[in-house]
Amino acid sequence: MKQNYSVRSHPPKIFVIANQKGGVGKTTTAVNLAAALAQHGQRVLLVDLDPQGNATMGSGIDKRTLMRSVYQVLIGLADVVDARQRSESGAYDLLPANRDLAGAELDLVDFDERELRLKAALQPVLGEYDFVLIDCPPSLSLLTLNGFCAAHGVIIPMQCEYFALEGLSDLVNTIRKVHANFNADLQVIGLLRVMFDTRVTLAQQVSAQLEEHFGDKVFRTIVPRNVRLAEAPSHGLPGINYDPQSRGARAYLQFGAELIERAASWSPASRPAPAGAAVATRPASAAGPMGTVRSTNTAGAGPESSARFPTSPEVSR
Numbered sequence: 001m002k003q004n005y006s007v008r009s010h011p012p013k014i015f016v017i018a019n020q021k022g023g024v025g026k027t028t029t030a031v032n033l034a035a036a037l038a039q040h041g042q043r044v045l046l047v048d049l050d051p052q053g054n055a056t057m058g059s060g061i062d063k064r065t066l067m068r069s070v071y072q073v074l075i076g077l078a079d080v081v082d083a084r085q086r087s088e089s090g091a092y093d094l095l096p097a098n099r100d101l102a103g104a105e106l107d108l109v110d111f112d113e114r115e116l117r118l119k120a121a122l123q124p125v126l127g128e129y130d131f132v133l134i135d136c137p138p139s140l141s142l143l144t145l146n147g148f149c150a151a152h153g154v155i156i157p158m159q160c161e162y163f164a165l166e167g168l169s170d171l172v173n174t175i176r177k178v179h180a181n182f183n184a185d186l187q188v189i190g191l192l193r194v195m196f197d198t199r200v201t202l203a204q205q206v207s208a209q210l211e212e213h214f215g216d217k218v219f220r221t222i223v224p225r226n227v228r229l230a231e232a233p234s235h236g237l238p239g240i241n242y243d244p245q246s247r248g249a250r251a252y253l254q255f256g257a258e259l260i261e262r263a264a265s266w267s268p269a270s271r272p273a274p275a276g277a278a279v280a281t282r283p284a285s286a287a288g289p290m291g292t293v294r295s296t297n298t299a300g301a302g303p304e305s306s307a308r309f310p311t312s313p314e315v316s317r
């Protein structure tokens with residue numbers, strides 16, 4: 001079912017998919033969201049910013065045979081126009097990566113404004129896309145910082161387990177610092193519950209706590225644990241193309257539609273929010289990356305469970 005949404009106004013929405021933990025579903029989200037947005041009629045560029053090159057392989061492009069990759073782009077040896085490739089299976093463009101990228105951290109040390117390399121490199125092609133998605137490595141490294149500096153928003157995929165919450169507060173603190181020091185446009189677009197297993201009580205408790213504390217920063221879509229999503233990369237296909245009828249595929253297609261809907265009413269954090277967008281107690285321009293901050297104490301909040309939310313008393317919404 002193709003839907004046509006009217007978010008063709010430029011510049012494109014640039015979202016980074018981040019979580020400093022590995023194996024939480026970043027790449028699966030990046031690849032399937034790219035393919036879902038494409039199915040919804042959007043023009044998408046997916047940037048693989050992880051030396052593991054999993055998003056590249058999952059898009060059907062062999063990381064071992066790349067002539068040019070995001071690595072050459074970051075260090076100024078290639079343009080995005082020459083390095084990008086078409087993912088025929090996903091119907092989006094890909095700026096691919098392979099293990100060369102592992103050397104970028106060191107190579108970038110010699111550059112001025114090294115955290116802005118990706119942002120600068122993407123500029124010439126931004127007019128060609130409705131969405132740019134950036135798949136990050138599992139670290140808060142210079143590569144991830146380049147992703148944060150190039151983006152308007154962060155999408156955080158997370159599993160609903162206790163330690164995921166602990167990691168979330170570290171990530172949100174990092175995003176706060178980037179917002180304050182490097183990129184005032186950056187905001188958390190939302191938390192995406194992935195690999196969700198409804199039979200696990202803890203998952204339901206953590207999910208309920210996320211909704212309570214982060215409100216509409218939690219995406220409505222929940223991506224279930226679904227083996228078809230895990231099988232798809234070995235076929236060089238996004239899961240939504242590998243088995244379109246699977247529960248995982250349908251969830252990511254729905255997530256694409258939800259993101260398009262949100263993006264249509266979204267405004268960068270550094271600009272004033274539209275009237276009535278939030279019950280702000282201070283100007284939107286001073287709001288943090290989570291948007292308007294609620295000063296609610298978490299103590300005693302939420303259902304009684306072992307999964308107490310481990311952030312500071314300042315709960316963000």
Ligand SMILES: Nc1ncnc2c1ncn2[C@@H]1O[C@H](COP(=O)(O)OP(=O)(O)O)[C@@H](O)[C@H]1O
Pocket residue numbers: 021022023024025026027028029054138194195196223224225226227229230231248
């Ligand atoms: N919803 C899901 N259901 C089942 N397996 C999943 C799901 N999402 C991701 N996986 C699998 O979990 C593993 C880690 O996912 P991945 O997207 O590579 O995480 P990350 O990029 O954060 O390291 C992969 O083997 C992937 O196929």
Ligand SMILES: [Mg+2]
Pocket residue numbers: 026027028050054136137
């Ligand atoms: Mg990954």
